[in-house]
Amino acid sequence: MAGMGTFNLSSSSCFRPSSLSFSPRPSVFPMKGFPGMPLRSRFPRIFAFTSNDIKVGSNIEVDGAPWRVIEFLHVKPGKGAAFVRTKMRNYVTGNTVEKTFRAGGTINEANIVKETKQYTYKDGSQFVFMDLTSYEEIRLNESDVGDKTKWLKEGMDCNLLFWNGKVIDFDLPITVKLTIVDVDPGLRGDTAQGGSKPATLDTGAVVNVPLFVNVGDDILVDTRTGQYMSRA
Incomplete structure (x- = not known):
């Protein structure tokens, strides 16, 4: 199965709400208010599903931060309860961790909204993206864009990912x-x-x-x- 693999986890990595700490980057920009602006930033929603629903690409919320599952493996040991091993990447900090969830345990699914914006120009150290319908501008710092700047070209449509009204990542065309x-x-x-x-x-x-x-x-x-x- 794609994305499935085996890797070692210590017993201390089992899911505990206080087991991870986060330092959101200050360069993540809050959204500005505009008339007719989508309700994504006003009423964030949290969806509950179980660890049995985890797959590659799942967006989950742990300790108040959004994570993307990049690897997973359902394990049924001969003795003891079944569990799910995962490798996850923090959307905000970029950190990658390995984490274990009890099989069937409830997990919060992060409400991440994907919207298409056009990269229009670079203003100093900021990259400006525009919604071609509302003409809303969204600016990202160089640290937010990272290595993706190598492929970014003016006029290119990209998918920006929003969580709680903030841009946490964006996807380039393949x-x-x-x-x-x-x-x-x-x-x-x-x-x-x-x-x-x-x-x-x-x-x-x-x-x-x-x-x-x-x-x-x-x-x-x-x-x-x-x-x-x-x-x-």
């Missing part, structure tokens, strides 16, 4: 079209053998491309892996 601005033309070699060379893209990212690719070519890149896919 495939982006970027232009090669610098590559060594002297690296030719035998293209039939699948050789590659580093190329600099218009966003500043560097990827390995086939030997036949040249400056000015548009290429498709997988933002999840940072790998060249094909010429556009």
Whole structure:
């Protein structure tokens, strides 16, 4: 099963409400109020489900913070109660922890809302995203964007994730079209053998491309892996 794996957890990692501590980044921006603004920031909802519902990609709330499940494994030992092992990433701090839940135990599902916004421009150290319907602007700091800036291009639609009226993360398109601005033309070699060379893209990212690719070519890149896919 995808996302399932085995990893060691100490007995001290069993679920206890006080077992984790959080330090939310100060750069997470609260939403501004606008007429007709969606009710996501006014009436946050919490949904209860059980640990048996956990799967890769589940959004859960633990100790008042939102987490995304990135691995899980249902375990039924020969003796003792069944449990669920998980590896989770904190949306706010970016920390990853391993945690165990009792099978069938109630867990709060984080009410994370996904909305499409367009990246419009960079203003100093902030990245500005706009809702093309309401023209609402949302600004993220460089620390919020992180390595994703390598693939971020003006006019690109991204999915911003909201929790309690704050942006906690955003998703890039899986495939982006970027232009090669610098590559060594002297690296030719035998293209039939699948050789590659580093190329600099218009966003500043560097990827390995086939030997036949040249400056000015548009290429498709997988933002999840940072790998060249094909010429556009």
